[in-house]
Amino acid sequence: DAKTTQPNSMESNEEEPVHLPCNHSTISGTDYIHWYRQLPSQGPEYVIHGLTSNVNNRMASLAIAEDRKSSTLILHRATLRDAAVYYCILRDVGEYGNKLVFGAGTILRVKS
Amino acid sequence: EAGVAQSPRYKIIEKRQSVAFWCNPISGHATLYWYQQILGQGPKLLIQFQNNGVVDDSQLPKDRFSAERLKGVDSTLKIQPAKLEDSAVYLCASSLDRGDYNEQFFGPGTRLTVL
Numbered sequence: 001d002a003k004t005t006q007p008n009s010m011e012s013n014e015e016e017p018v019h020l021p022c023n024h025s026t027i028s029g030t031d032y033i034h035w036y037r038q039l040p041s042q043g044p045e046y047v048i049h050g051l052t053s054n055v056n057n058r059m060a061s062l063a064i065a066e067d068r069k070s071s072t073l074i075l076h077r078a079t080l081r082d083a084a085v086y087y088c089i090l091r092d093v094g095e096y097g098n099k100l101v102f103g104a105g106t107i108l109r110v111k112s
Numbered sequence: 113e114a115g116v117a118q119s120p121r122y123k124i125i126e127k128r129q130s131v132a133f134w135c136n137p138i139s140g141h142a143t144l145y146w147y148q149q150i151l152g153q154g155p156k157l158l159i160q161f162q163n164n165g166v167v168d169d170s171q172l173p174k175d176r177f178s179a180e181r182l183k184g185v186d187s188t189l190k191i192q193p194a195k196l197e198d199s200a201v202y203l204c205a206s207s208l209d210r211g212d213y214n215e216q217f218f219g220p221g222t223r224l225t226v227l
Contacts, residue, residue: 036216041220042218042220042221043116043203043205043218043219043220043221044155044203044205044216044218045217045218046215046216046217049215085154087154099157099160099168100155100157100216101157102154102155102156103154104152104153104154105154
């Protein structure tokens with residue numbers, strides 16, 4: 001499984017945008033970039049995913065570098081409810097299909 | 113739409129005892145996963161089912177852990193006998209199928225403490 005590197009923690013002010021970086025220099029051409037987040041005392045939840053193009057949904061935006069060796073999850077206006085651990089995951093379209101390999105993630109703290 | 117249900121939410125046992133966790137996935141979801149999450153780490157996949165068949169159990173400690181998914185719906189994960197290092201949150205997740213773009217939906221987890 002290809003590896004990702006994320007900062008251990010980040011801090012943001014409420015109502016401001018947050019850019020969460022992820023490095024994946026060993027990404028292969030068929031690896032999708034997925035982001036999940038885990039709020040305190042809950043299971044992880046899906047945020048967004050992409051392959052090559054930037055993606056937007058109601059929760060966030062995903063900006064993917066042209067060489068695909070890095071990506072950034074963008075929360076446009078952080079709220080206190082966005083405080084969570086954010087996981088950047090590469091998923092290869094392989095034998096087992098939908099398999100997620102989680103790293104330690106980035107702990108996002110949001111200040112009011 | 114009801115989410116993934118798990119029970120119990122919390123369990124405290126002594127080492128060498130047995131314990132079982134139950135999971136009810138989202139209706140219609142063919143794929144079911146069990147993860148182990150140790151404090152401070154990301155979840156680690158233990159076993160993956162497609163309907164009632166095992167797809168991947170490469171990280172399941174088979175000397176003490178077992179899992180089944182009867183009739184392709186509910187699933188149970190058992191630990192027998194438990195060790196101190198099994199203290200963790202056990203998460204169940206489900207997805208429509210094994211397709212790459214199918215998101216996984218997670219339950220709230222069962223927090224196991226082994227004394």
